[in-house]
């Protein structure tokens with residue numbers, strides 16, 4: 001399976017995670033870098049397959065993390 005099947009570059013911000021915008025404040029122009037509202041600044045969105053995979057693996061990842069935490073505390 002390819003990682004590109006799990007996520008798509010965001011079309012809203014072209015994968016940059018930010019939307020460039022100019023705001024005029026008086027005579028000064030401020031260059032705004034706003035987080036993309038579509039991908040929340042990640043620059044990509046999970047595909048349907050990616051979301052299914054994440055749901056499937058999330059409990060396993062959590063288990064792995066808690067196992068590592070236990071090892072460290074021993």
Ligand SMILES: [Zn+2]
Nearest residue numbers: 010013036039
């Ligand atoms: Zn985006």
